[in-house]
Amino acid sequence: MDPSTQTILITGTSGHAGAHILLAFLARGYAVLAAVRSQSSASKVSRTLAAHATPAQQSRVSFAVVPDITAPGAFDGAVSGADGIVHVASPIRPAGGSSDVVADILDPAVAGTLGLLDSARSHGPRVRRVVVTGSMVAVMPFGTSVVAADHVFTEEDWMSIDRDIAVKSGHPGIAYAASKVLAERAALEYGARHPGLRFSVVTVVPPSIFGPQINAVDSLDGLNLTPAAVWSIVGGDLAGREPPSLRRFFSYQIQ
Numbered sequence: 001m002d003p004s005t006q007t008i009l010i011t012g013t014s015g016h017a018g019a020h021i022l023l024a025f026l027a028r029g030y031a032v033l034a035a036v037r038s039q040s041s042a043s044k045v046s047r048t049l050a051a052h053a054t055p056a057q058q059s060r061v062s063f064a065v066v067p068d069i070t071a072p073g074a075f076d077g078a079v080s081g082a083d084g085i086v087h088v089a090s091p092i093r094p095a096g097g098s099s100d101v102v103a104d105i106l107d108p109a110v111a112g113t114l115g116l117l118d119s120a121r122s123h124g125p126r127v128r129r130v131v132v133t134g135s136m137v138a139v140m141p142f143g144t145s146v147v148a149a150d151h152v153f154t155e156e157d158w159m160s161i162d163r164d165i166a167v168k169s170g171h172p173g174i175a176y177a178a179s180k181v182l183a184e185r186a187a188l189e190y191g192a193r194h195p196g197l198r199f200s201v202v203t204v205v206p207p208s209i210f211g212p213q214i215n216a217v218d219s220l221d222g223l224n225l226t227p228a229a230v231w232s233i234v235g236g237d238l239a240g241r242e243p244p245s246l247r248r249f250f251s252y253q254i255q
Contacts, residue, residue, distance in 0.1 A: 010089030
């Protein structure tokens with residue numbers, strides 16, 4: 001289909017990966033409806049667009065404010081005009097110093113994904129595909145990042161972690177890993193439970209995403225996890241410390 005006739009609903013566009021995904025769709029001629037949690041987030045996305053998109057591309061972006069992605073029907077209005085959905089938004093750490101990993105990480109990841117799929121099924125007559133962004137943490141062995149060099153990860157690989165482990169730990173990193181496992185499983189099971197869906201459900205499991213910092217932030221505290229890691233090196237926060245391990249990095253870019 002002609003991209004100029006298609007609208008893609010994207011969540012998480014104020015974040016590091018979401019901003020790049022937004023620009024990639026605009027570069028291909030799509031219109032984008034960016035789902036954001038607040039008008040403040042919409043303003044940040046607009047600042048990103050002003051710096052990195054052409055006026056014509058900016059004119060093809062609209063916003064839907066969804067304050068609580070866990071609320072039933074939260075995405076009903078947003079999906080009504082969408083032809084496809086890319087779900088990127090997923091909390092990686094509690095907000096505002098909170099220590100509630102259930103309310104801040106686990107529930108938004110799972111309920112937000114299922115709620116979006118429910119809305120697409122009941123209120124998105126044009127939706128043909130939903131892409132859910134997962135993470136490599138969903139398939140890595142729990143407790144280690146070491147795997148056999150010749151191991152090829154498939155859909156049979158899952159981290160052996162569950163909600164109870166995450167809740168008992170209270171650790172944001174463990175909760176995030178569990179949230180990605182639970183959300184991806186929920187998305188795949190949703191498709192299996194509704195064989196008559198008019199849209200396909202696709203999950204992708206990228207590794208840690210580094211790259212140019214293009215999403216607008218108000219301060220360095222607003223950096224997402226991977227840009228913050230790079231800044232900690234550049235800014236000297238790790239001076240005198242040895243890294244715990246050396247990992248292999250490959251360069252891939254969204255084109």
